[in-house]
Amino acid sequence: MKVREKRDFPVGEVRRFLEPGPIVLVSSAWQGKANIMTMGWHMVMEFEPSLIGCYIWTQNHSFEMVRRSKACVINVPTADLAPKVVGIGNTSGRDVDKFSEFGLTAVPGTKVAAPLIGECFASFECRLIDASLIAKYSLFVLEVVKAHVAASPKYPRTLHYRGDGVFMLSGTNTARYRKHFKAQNL
Numbered sequence: 228m229k230v231r232e233k234r235d236f237p238v239g240e241v242r243r244f245l246e247p248g249p250i251v252l253v254s255s256a257w258q259g260k261a262n263i264m265t266m267g268w269h270m271v272m273e274f275e276p277s278l279i280g281c282y283i284w285t286q287n288h289s290f291e292m293v294r295r296s297k298a299c300v301i302n303v304p305t306a307d308l309a310p311k312v313v314g315i316g317n318t319s320g321r322d323v324d325k326f327s328e329f330g331l332t333a334v335p336g337t338k339v340a341a342p343l344i345g346e347c348f349a350s351f352e353c354r355l356i357d358a359s360l361i362a363k364y365s366l367f368v369l370e371v372v373k374a375h376v377a378a379s380p381k382y383p384r385t386l387h388y389r390g391d392g393v394f395m396l397s398g399t400n401t402a403r404y405r406k407h408f409k410a411q412n413l
């Protein structure tokens with residue numbers, strides 16, 4: 228394979244190549260109110276316990292809701308929910324009840340007070356287990372304490388955000404390279 232010629236690129240835009248996806252909807256509850264925000268900046272940090280790190284901007288209503296309630300639900304929407312995903316990211320829970328505005332069903336959680344979003348493919352109930360990086364990086368370290376996943380399809384069509392209003396829709400899956408993996412990396 229040939230060495231590729233590359234050009235200078237703005238460092239502030241490298242996220243277009245690194246956006247991890249899938250886009251998720253984070254639901255939370257605090258003082259009797261529920262809310263939802265759209266999130267792309269999350270990462271897996273550990274298998275057991277199941278840890279997820281995620282960035283929540285200080286100006287988002289969800290910031291204080293998750294920080295104070297110490298819990299949230301990470302919901303995975305499928306591509307058909309894209310208009311709602313964008314709408315939820317364009318509005319704030321300070322001004323609107325997003326469950327009612329976007330016609331989504333709040334399903335009670337089993338381990339946390341935050342509701343699951345019924346229409347999403349998967350919902351992971353999370354507890355905030357480390358708040359020490361919030362002040363410096365707005366980074367919330369969450370532990371998934373209960374996971375709910377639809378029985379099919381095995382690989383849902385998820386949304387992945389490339390920035391600048393462009394979504395990549397998850398597509399082809401292949402197990403062609405599985406034989407090359409070390410067992411511990413599967």
Ligand SMILES: Cc1cc2nc3c(=O)[nH]c(=O)nc-3n(C[C@H](O)[C@H](O)[C@H](O)COP(=O)(O)O)c2cc1C
Pocket residue numbers: 250262263264265266267268269282283284286287288289290312313315316317318319320321388
């Ligand atoms: C595709 C997409 C990805 C987003 N990713 C994040 C994110 O990772 N972290 C974040 O703080 N805001 C993110 N946002 C912005 C929030 O969803 C947006 O500010 C929202 O209005 C917050 O709602 P709230 O004020 O009710 O919490 C994203 C928005 C979109 C449309």
